[in-house]
Amino acid sequence: MDLSRKLHWRVVFSRIMDGVVALVTLAALVPLVSVIYMVVSRGAGNLRLSMLWQLPPAAGETGGGFGNALVGTLVLVGIGTLVSLPTGVLTAIFLTEYSLGSKSARIIRFCAKILSGLPSILAGVFIFGVLVATTRQFSVIAGGLALGILMLPIIILSTEEALLRVPRFLREASLALGANRTQTVLHITLPAASSTIITGVMLAVARAAGETAPIIFTALFTSYWISSLHEPTASMAVLIYNFSSVPYDNMVNMAWSASFILIIIVLVTNIVSHIVTNRRSK
Amino acid sequence: MDESTPATQTQHVVAISSASSSSQAADKNARLNSPTLIDIDNVDFYYGASKALHGINFQIKEKLVTSFIGPSGCGKSTLLRCLNRMNDLIDGTRIGAGSIKISDVDIYHPSVDVIELRKRVGMVFQKSNPFPKSIYENVVYGLRLQGVRDKSVLDETVERSLRGAALWDEVRDRLHSSALGLSGGQQQRLCIARAIAVEPEIILMDEPCSALDPIATVKVEELIHQLKQDYTIVIVTHNMQQAGRCSDITAFFYMGRLIEIGPTGKIFTNPSQKQTEDYISGRFG
Numbered sequence: 001m002d003l004s005r006k007l008h009w010r011v012v013f014s015r016i017m018d019g020v021v022a023l024v025t026l027a028a029l030v031p032l033v034s035v036i037y038m039v040v041s042r043g044a045g046n047l048r049l050s051m052l053w054q055l056p057p058a059a060g061e062t063g064g065g066f067g068n069a070l071v072g073t074l075v076l077v078g079i080g081t082l083v084s085l086p087t088g089v090l091t092a093i094f095l096t097e098y099s100l101g102s103k104s105a106r107i108i109r110f111c112a113k114i115l116s117g118l119p120s121i122l123a124g125v126f127i128f129g130v131l132v133a134t135t136r137q138f139s140v141i142a143g144g145l146a147l148g149i150l151m152l153p154i155i156i157l158s159t160e161e162a163l164l165r166v167p168r169f170l171r172e173a174s175l176a177l178g179a180n181r182t183q184t185v186l187h188i189t190l191p192a193a194s195s196t197i198i199t200g201v202m203l204a205v206a207r208a209a210g211e212t213a214p215i216i217f218t219a220l221f222t223s224y225w226i227s228s229l230h231e232p233t234a235s236m237a238v239l240i241y242n243f244s245s246v247p248y249d250n251m252v253n254m255a256w257s258a259s260f261i262l263i264i265i266v267l268v269t270n271i272v273s274h275i276v277t278n279r280r281s282k
Numbered sequence: 283m284d285e286s287t288p289a290t291q292t293q294h295v296v297a298i299s300s301a302s303s304s305s306q307a308a309d310k311n312a313r314l315n316s317p318t319l320i321d322i323d324n325v326d327f328y329y330g331a332s333k334a335l336h337g338i339n340f341q342i343k344e345k346l347v348t349s350f351i352g353p354s355g356c357g358k359s360t361l362l363r364c365l366n367r368m369n370d371l372i373d374g375t376r377i378g379a380g381s382i383k384i385s386d387v388d389i390y391h392p393s394v395d396v397i398e399l400r401k402r403v404g405m406v407f408q409k410s411n412p413f414p415k416s417i418y419e420n421v422v423y424g425l426r427l428q429g430v431r432d433k434s435v436l437d438e439t440v441e442r443s444l445r446g447a448a449l450w451d452e453v454r455d456r457l458h459s460s461a462l463g464l465s466g467g468q469q470q471r472l473c474i475a476r477a478i479a480v481e482p483e484i485i486l487m488d489e490p491c492s493a494l495d496p497i498a499t500v501k502v503e504e505l506i507h508q509l510k511q512d513y514t515i516v517i518v519t520h521n522m523q524q525a526g527r528c529s530d531i532t533a534f535f536y537m538g539r540l541i542e543i544g545p546t547g548k549i550f551t552n553p554s555q556k557q558t559e560d561y562i563s564g565r566f567g
Binding site for chain 2: 110154167169172173174175176177178180183187188191192244
């Protein structure tokens, strides 16, 4: 029996494909790595810790920070999550547990998919028309709702996916023990899907934290601390947008530092969610 | 037919049961006359437009093991899942005609609470399906649903159920570790413990051993022998040796019809229908 290596064309083809896959993967990493490199190198270098609690500087001034924008982003995303998390998770539960395959479920799922592709500026314009133009007031609430609209489809679709992945036999086991549908969802399906759901929510949070367009139309910007939910607020994304296009070095550097902090926030939320879900699944 | 089977595990169990069978013969005859618990009366069952069961008509007696055998798609699992209305979960299914009564209550009557029914008719599935929780929480799940919070009641139930499922000695030291760390056979016995924790009257088993290795299968079968002291058991099986080993009554289904039902010994040695004989002798199916 001859087992020695021979150079078949399929072996060569396989090697070539291995190389192509590796190259394309590297190419895909280029933008990601270069963006992070830019932000870290230019943002971390100029970062002063006091930036985290100082107010933005006036034009031409030195020093200052983006404390109000940091708080503003946290509050805006907080409101967005508060609005979209219960709505999104309950909608997903309705889709998978109560109306799987029904016509209403198909319509809702279709709407969620359309909504997930919605240009984010439209969410801002919508809230502007509904809330800002009618009350004649840019506000934190309006900004939070705009972010909530953007987060909603992500949460619905990822939660639906997570719930569908819970095996049918777990639900049957619960029902066969005399559980009703609500008990089965609360005690079996949701806990089993929780880690995937949290991942989806974190994805939505990360997206919302970086949104600029909907915030400009709703929460606008201010150089002062947030004092009321019915007033405009600063936010990291809008601060970056504003400061990156001015001719003052101090402000431009601050935009880079704010970008760096924004990336850190997203990173930390992701790490925290991983820790939480890992602990849960143990 | 058992003698011709090469599997040593089969012969082992047959040896056990034949050794004790003479002393139990009289007892067994008396038990075969036990009262009717489930009355299946001319049941037609549909999945959408297709008729899966045709005029099924027989009774299941109390505290006996009744096995349903037959080739795949013959309706035996469908009938089993009618008994605790698990088929309700599938869209478009319905009982077209006839009725199923348990203790003289029509379980498909609109006034019947399905939740109460399922508490009284427990089920063990083909694939062991413990919840991704601790062993302890798996067993007490049914009780927690009913709102039982008393720790001593829960503890007591866990021990009683696990002992009942012959699992206590293997898991007593790790009740609070995940049920998913158990072996396949242990998981299936945990599912049985979970089912008996809510003290049902009837336990339905849908091919409970089909995913188990021979040794785990022997354990579950021994368990079935013990359980029939207290429970009425209905078991669907593809394994005819299993039906022969652990059931008192055997029902043979084919193409959605009940072909024959009788004492297991008679079905396997002297069936009255040609189709039954062909099936159990391995000529088809």
